Amino acid sequence: MTTTPGAAAPTATGTASTAVAESKKATVDYESFLKLLTAQLRNQDPLAPMDATQFMTQLAQLSTVEQSMRSNDTLGQVLDTLKSSGMRMDMALLGRKVEVESDQLSLSEGKAQAAYTVDGTPASVKLEVLNGAGAVVYGTSGSLQPGRQVFDWTGKTSAGATAPDGLYTLRVTAKDKDGKALTAATVITDTVAEVRSVDGATKFVLKNGATVGSDAVLSAS
Known part of the structure; x- marks a missing residue:
């Protein structure tokens, strides 16, 4: 370990x-x-x-x-x-690619990707990328189609600048036709770089630097 x-x-x-x-x-x-x-x-x-x-x-x-x-x-x-x-x-997951439920978005060389799903039929979906300080650096509208959707970010901010490589947070805000908030889940795919035991619980450190619990792992390849 x-x-x-x-x-x-x-x-x-x-x-x-x-x-x-x-x-x-x-x-x-x-x-x-x-x-x-x-x-x-x-x-x-x-x-x-x-x-x-x-x-x-x-x-x-x-x-x-x-x-x-x-x-x-x-x-x-x-x-x-x-x-x-x-x-x-x-x-056994060390070094393998895993799909985990996480909102941690990794930007590297102008590429960042995550998937998201909305529980219910959305009338509006807003996608926001936040930096380490919690400030929104990029925002756009998401798809209203049901099922799993993919979000790609090139690193361009809403002001037209280029964001530095690093770890960001993807925030998905969805509402139905009555303005009621809908639950949204974000999923990323990355490689397990480390496996740690913290207070008796297993934690996976991903290549992008994010740390997730074993219960967040959805699949491995």
Whole structure:
């Protein structure tokens, strides 16, 4: 897995420390229960010994505590295995082209492309390209046809200047005939440059510099 300085990736030391702490806590609970039961038997009144039914109930409780500890250990191992397996599957996308749901538009040598879809029948569609500061540098009308539409940008701004290469944001605003806003989704295609694990979740860093979660990946080729 490719790592990048500053990424909030979990460390093996931190994971191991947590597991040890949890194991110690469970052991303390189990040993405390056992000591309490032993002390109760040692200090009971010989003339009024513990009721057999009560004693069997406490033994059953002790057995339940032990089984719970073992179950927790087993579940922890299964979870670790699943996480490891999932990361290996995500690593398989490294270097491959993926189609992801993202509004991050990459301009390189006068070329930028994205696709978008509108949920419903639009009466108006406005496409705007925003720079890193959030300012609109280019705007145009989008297609009113249903289904997936492609947006190509040459890097020319609305003022006629040439925008520098880099990462921009594509904003799609669609409304129906009654002026009600319609949901729009934007899709880009790029190559996975890095795979990171951030707080237990997989993040893909695309070649254009955008970072998306694994749930944003729609397809791969």
